Amino acid sequence: MTRPDSTNLRQDLANLLQQGGVLKTAEWRRAVEDVPRERFLRFFFKDAPGPDGHLRYTPVCPDTNEDEWLALVYRNETWVTQLDDHVTADTAEGPLPGFPTSSSTMPATVVGMNEALDVEDGMTVLEIGTGTGYSTALLCHRLGEDNVTSVEVDPEVARRADDALEATGYSTWTVAGDGLLGHPRRAPYDRTIATCALRRIPYAWVRQTKPGGIILATLSPSSWSYGTGLAKLTVKDGTAEGRIIGRTSFMPARAEAVVPLSGDLAARAAYADTERKTRLSPDVLNDWMPAFLAQLAAPGAQLIHAVSDSREVVYLFDTEREAFAALTADGDQWRVRQGGPVAIWDAIEEAVTAWQKAGEPDITAVRVAVTRNAHTYWIDGKQISNDRRSKWLGGKEPTLHWEHSHPPLTA
Numbered sequence: 432m433t434r435p436d437s438t439n440l441r442q443d444l445a446n447l448l449q450q451g452g453v454l455k456t457a458e459w460r461r462a463v464e465d466v467p468r469e470r471f472l473r474f475f476f477k478d479a480p481g482p483d484g485h486l487r488y489t490p491v492c493p494d495t496n497e498d499e500w501l502a503l504v505y506r507n508e509t510w511v512t513q514l515d516d517h518v519t520a521d522t523a524e525g526p527l528p529g530f531p532t533s534s535s536t537m538p539a540t541v542v543g544m545n546e547a548l549d550v551e552d553g554m555t556v557l558e559i560g561t562g563t564g565y566s567t568a569l570l571c572h573r574l575g576e577d578n579v580t581s582v583e584v585d586p587e588v589a590r591r592a593d594d595a596l597e598a599t600g601y602s603t604w605t606v607a608g609d610g611l612l613g614h615p616r617r618a619p620y621d622r623t624i625a626t627c628a629l630r631r632i633p634y635a636w637v638r639q640t641k642p643g644g645i646i647l648a649t650l651s652p653s654s655w656s657y658g659t660g661l662a663k664l665t666v667k668d669g670t671a672e673g674r675i676i677g678r679t680s681f682m683p684a685r686a687e688a689v690v691p692l693s694g695d696l697a698a699r700a701a702y703a704d705t706e707r708k709t710r711l712s713p714d715v716l717n718d719w720m721p722a723f724l725a726q727l728a729a730p731g732a733q734l735i736h737a738v739s740d741s742r743e744v745v746y747l748f749d750t751e752r753e754a755f756a757a758l759t760a761d762g763d764q765w766r767v768r769q770g771g772p773v774a775i776w777d778a779i780e781e782a783v784t785a786w787q788k789a790g791e792p793d794i795t796a797v798r799v800a801v802t803r804n805a806h807t808y809w810i811d812g813k814q815i816s817n818d819r820r821s822k823w824l825g826g827k828e829p830t831l832h833w834e835h836s837h838p839p840l841t842a
């Protein structure tokens with residue numbers, strides 16, 4: 432089989448990433464120029480909104496139109512490669528609905544994260560979320576195949592990635608397994624990087640990363656697809672500490688993926704303990720940083736926009752604790768009904784209001800510490816969230832307090 436020549440497309444991609452300020456070092460530029468993304472993306476899905484507004488996925492493969500396929504492969508875009516844990520573009524006929532469960536992440540994110548890893552020659556890396564294997568191949572190019580270990584939870588996805596890596600010349604360690612456990616067998620690693628989002632950094636990764644080593648992963652305390660933060664943490668004495676360095680959005684780790692609630696949502700919100708006017712509109716959650724704070728304030732809560740009796744309702748459900756908040760428009764104001772052992776909207780309002788009073792600092796002002804017992808988040812020295820696991824056993828509730836007048840916040 433003759434292979435298409437993608438040399439120019441790879442250089443164009445490298446130029447694009449460099450001009451965008453993402454690609455910064457010669458080593459990563461060489462990796463982008465040398466690794467053929469098409470080996471990892473023979474089959475993928477193009478998406479477009481269907482008649483009901485929900486996305487529909489159409490398979491793309493080289494057999495349909497090789498030039499078009501190759502041009503798409505080198506777009507700076509995320510391409511979905513698996514839907515609903517098993518549907519792949521080589522066997523499916525589209526357009527079809529589905530929920531993306533594996534993909535090749537957009538090169539700007541992959542390369543930006545690789546740059547942020549601050550690797551040096553000879554370092555070892557543990558990657559969680561092999562996906563197509565493209566990001567793994569870039570790591571192998573930069574550090575050598577023996578220094579890369581990549582864990583993929585889906586055995587079929589792992590097999591395909593391993594085949595593609597072998598065909599590209601990288602006999603690296605691809606492991607089919609749950610990356611939340613890391614991979615103790617080859618630990619410790621200089622760097623740990625995740626290309627799926629997590630509610631918390633697994634403590635196993637802290638154990639498996641060398642002192643002074645870096646963990647880079649996307650934190651999404653409630654598994655929302657936005658309002659998430661890329662955490663860069665340095666490991667020290669059994670803890671990991673650092674900050675959120677930017678926004679990244681990834682599909683959640685499989686064990687943490689949420690099945691969206693459906694059915695009679697009003698029945699879930701039938702018994703309210705309190706009702707009041709809100710201080711904030713739920714529209715505030717459309718912005719990234721308030722959404723991040725809301726996830727911290729109400730970890731595990733699902734956010735659902737619905738229509739009931741021709742009225743918009745914004746629901747937040749914490750199914751584990753059987754708590755809810757239901758917000759409905761009341762003229763140009765909003766009312767909230769809340770029920771269950773935690774007042775979800777009270778907690779979110781408190782967090783977002785404190786942030787507004789502090790001058791609305793960017794997500795990069797957030798610092799994070801991970802210990803065996805807790806994830807703690809701060810801004811400017813003030814703790815904004817602590818999820819000590821002991822609280823679930825009747826211990827202290829998380830604290831959420833900022834002082835009201837803040838000096839300018841620095842990242």
Ligand SMILES: C[S@@+](CC[C@H](N)C(=O)[O-])C[C@H]1O[C@@H](n2cnc3c(N)ncnc32)[C@H](O)[C@@H]1O
Pocket residue numbers: 532533534535536541559560561562563564565566567582583584585588608609610611626627681682683684685686
């Ligand atoms: C965004 S894709 C990875 C993109 C990949 N790095 C690439 O460049 O093609 C996320 C991947 O994480 C995998 N994943 C989800 N949960 C996981 C877990 N607990 N352990 C390992 N992999 C996981 C998914 O199956 C999916 O293939």
